[in-house]
Amino acid sequence: MKNLIFPFSAIVGQEKVKKALVLNAINPSIGGVLIKGDKGTGKTTAVRALADLLPPLKVVKGCPFNCDPDDPTSFCDSCKMDESGEIQVEEKKMRVVELPLGATEDRVVGSINIEKALKEGMKALEPGILADANRNILYVDEINLLDDNLVDVLLDAAAYGINTVEREGISLVHPSNFILVGTMNPAEGELRPQLSDRIGLQISVQSILDIDDRVKIMQRRESFEKDPNTFREEFQKYQNQILENIIKARKLLKEVEVSQDMMKVIAQLCVDMGVDGHRADIAILKTSKTLAAYYKHHEVEYIDVEEATALVLGERFHKKSLDEDKIKKQIKNAVNEISDEENKGDDKKKPQNK
Structure with a gap:
């Protein structure tokens, strides 16, 4: 099956969007990015392309929350109570998890099988979008149109890095650290100040007006749709260079001093x-x-x-x-x-x- 994700390095223009995404990939604690602008300016393409570019995640095998095997302090209850005593490790491709505007609260935070919870505890939790998003990219298109109750859920998860599911007096908690990427068209309404304040980087994008660049966009899209594999191979060395820069920056970040x-x-x-x-x-x-x-x-x-x-x-x-x-x-x-x-x-x- 062909990989139909457009290469990050092949995206023409939109330098601020690409820079903001790369910076969050280097240091997720920045707090995500809010992209304001019209539709059709390549925002979604850039987000998916970045996730495809990044190295796979090391996760605890079988964990629905993608717990990091190198950070036991962040384990969910299931990983903490693993009876085997040994942590099995597997790799998963980094993903873009979308939060649709019409999602219910149960779909976002997860739900609990009450009867099962009384017998098996954490295994009774039916993971939601916030579970899938842990250590991945959480993408919310038209984030300014998100229901207020879901905004509150995002605020809590973003603030504490955990998601709490409470039903019928039963409370279960799992890690939920994610890179939040929101897009919006300001003409359709403003974002709630409480959420806007929590997002680290905020940028605007416009349609590219340079004729040569617009032609280049069309040419690259044509080439990609005609033969995705060959097109990706042409840009592989540029992809590798961006990835190498991200990995080196992650290591150097720990040593950077600020006076x-x-x-x-x-x-x-x-x-x-x-x-x-x-x-x-x-x-x-x-x-x-x-x-x-x-x-x-x-x-x-x-x-x-x-x-x-x-x-x-x-x-x-x-x-x-x-x-x-x-x-x-x-x-x-x-x-x-x-x-x-x-x-x-x-x-x-x-x-x-x-």
Whole structure:
């Protein structure tokens, strides 16, 4: 059977979408990505292509929640209570799990066979979408149209990394860590602020207007549909290079340092931008470190913070036209303000002449 997934490296344009997805693949703790834009701009294609590109997951064999055999602290109750004493390991391809708008709450969180639960515990849980999504990509098209009760479920799972199923006084819990990718058309309504605030990166996409690029899109689609295997082989070396970059960045991420001064710049920047709460500060910090790892920097640099700020705050402050030049200006202002404060502090410490 032919693999009909379009190669990630063959996607023309949409660089911000691809960068945001790659950064979340390197560091899922960034918190996912919200993509705003019209239909037909390649959003779904990019998400599926990334999952196809990434290496397979090591999972506990037979576990419906894809528990990580290298992280016993995250095991579900079934894996913890495995009587064999040995953990069998298998590999699974990373998947894109879709959450349809019309899904019921039971379909999303799972359901419990009450009679079976009283006898067998965890085995009575009928896994839902959040179980399938654990350690995978959870994709929600038109996320702004999602029912409020499902938004609340997503908020809980995203915040705690677990999903709790409660029925008739019985409560079962399983891990649910996922890369959340949501898409929306702003013309159809805004996303609830509570959910928007939890998504790490937010970007806008538009249709490509360059004629040569539009022709290239048509040509590549024609070639792919005519002979998918040959087309994928043509782009395999580029696929391998992207994958190698992701794997290297994952390893380097643990070593990336961020100075106290750089943290002050991020904090001052968020204060100057009038950002509510502290999630944006943390998202910019995590994204900056991930970009540093991606660019092979061992310490976060200003260029990393600039790009991270655009990905985290750019769309949230789209009405203020927060472009690259304004971000650089804001960072420069933040650096100057911190320097002024430090100079004032030094002046106070100096002995006063009487």
